[in-house]
Amino acid sequence: MRTAAAVQKPISVARFRPTAAHALPAAVFQSSIRVYYEDTDAGGIVYHANYLRFFERVRTDWLRSLGVHQREIAAREHLQFVVRDMAIDFRSPARLDDLLRVDVRVIDVRRASLRLLQWACLDDGDARAGTSPGEATGKPPGPPLVTAEVKVAAINPRGRPVALPDWLLARFSSPQGSANGQA
Secondary structure, eight states, rough: OOTTTTTSOOHHHHHOOOTSSSSSOOOSSEEEEEEEEEGBBBBBBOTTTHHHHHHHHHHHHHHHHHOHHHHHHHHHHHHHOEEEEEEEEOOOOBBTOOEEEEEEEEEEESEEEEEEEEEEEEEESSSGGGGTTTTHHHOOOOSSEEEEEEEEEEEEESBBBOOOOOHHHHHSHHHHHHHHOOO
């Protein structure tokens, strides 16, 4: 079993219930996502399944920031990443025009899989507060609206588990793979 250097004991969504007073763990990578009409339901709140898309985009951008391009790795290493398991906790809704900050943190790196913690919270450039993206308010992001623990597995073209190459394990375990980064 290989573990990322900055990873301590595993975090579980069931145990991970931060509040405004309980700081979120340091993110590996974060990105902002604006909520549009297409993301909401008839009540004007983010439709629950769209958080899965938001989390997928940020995981993909995180991989790209590490120099891991999924099309290239599929062609060169004959492996793809798939979500094997996800536990998600919906705590509070996001609404139309909200600016969300979506973060990802590495929990555990194994030979053929990794576990990640992801969360979405209101960014400090929140439309509800009358600010716009990029307009710093100096306020930290609010408590998480949604958290998810995600197990991502590596598979070959036949859908069977496959070991991650050493160079990729090194990237996931490096300071860039387990320290704060910005989109």
